[in-house]
Amino acid sequence: MTCKELYKILKQSFKDIIDRYGIHEKTVSVKAKGFDGSEVNGREGREVTLTAEYEGVVGECSTSFAGSVTQFKGTLLQILEFDIENDPYKRSIYIAVVNAVMNAHELADDCVSCSGDSKDKCAEHIVHYYKKHNGRVNVLLVGYQPHMLEGLAANFSVRLLDLDPDNIGKTYFNVKVEHGADDFADAVKWADVILCTGSSLSNGTIVDYINLPKDVIFYGTTIAGCARILGLRRLCPYSGN
DSSP states (O other): OOHHHHHHHHHHHHHHHHHHHTOTTOEEEEEEEOTTSOBOSSOOSSOEEEEEEETTEEEEEEESOOTTOSEEEEEHHHHHTOOTTTOHHHHHHHHHHHHHHHHHTTSOOOOBOOOTTHHHHHHHHHHHHHHHHTOSOEEEEESOOHHHHHHHHTTSEEEEEEOOTTTTTOEETTEEEEETTTTHHHHHHHOSEEEEETTHHHHSTTHHHHTOSSEEEEESSTTHHHHHHHTOOEEOTTOBO
């Protein structure tokens, strides 16, 4: 599947939902915040969280493409007109809105990021899952998530891919951060299982993982709605609604 094909499916599926409920003129608002909860304005390069609110219900998208559209308010009909294939800013807003609308209509769940000690519990859950279902395997973690990496590195052989230039080359929990594109082929060949960030949906790299002949599971709230649409496996045990 190509990015073009993927985003076409996402657009058509969301249009079908909007048509089904007749909610074209309903409004939605989107704001961006840094991971420390601070307001974001025009920040690009580091991941931020876009939070969409629809009918009092929220959905999220983690993205490094915050850009100049970190604040948006409009109708779902306007959202449908976004060019999500070629405009990564609007794609990220679109994904957050999809999650909020699907959450509100009970078509997707676990759409809000966990916080506090839930992050540690999530890591423990994932370690337990792999021990139970896969045993002692080589785990490729895609996307630097400290709690997950710490838990996985203490129990498995782990490699880590990331695209953030501030992380690449550094070592966390005795695992060196490798380049998400340059080291992709070698890391995938090495891996028995892959745990991939849902943010790959917003940056377009998800297509590199959904076609692999490997055991791939996605994590995080960004991919909540799309995982339901595409039938992808997802682990996000402590996120909320």
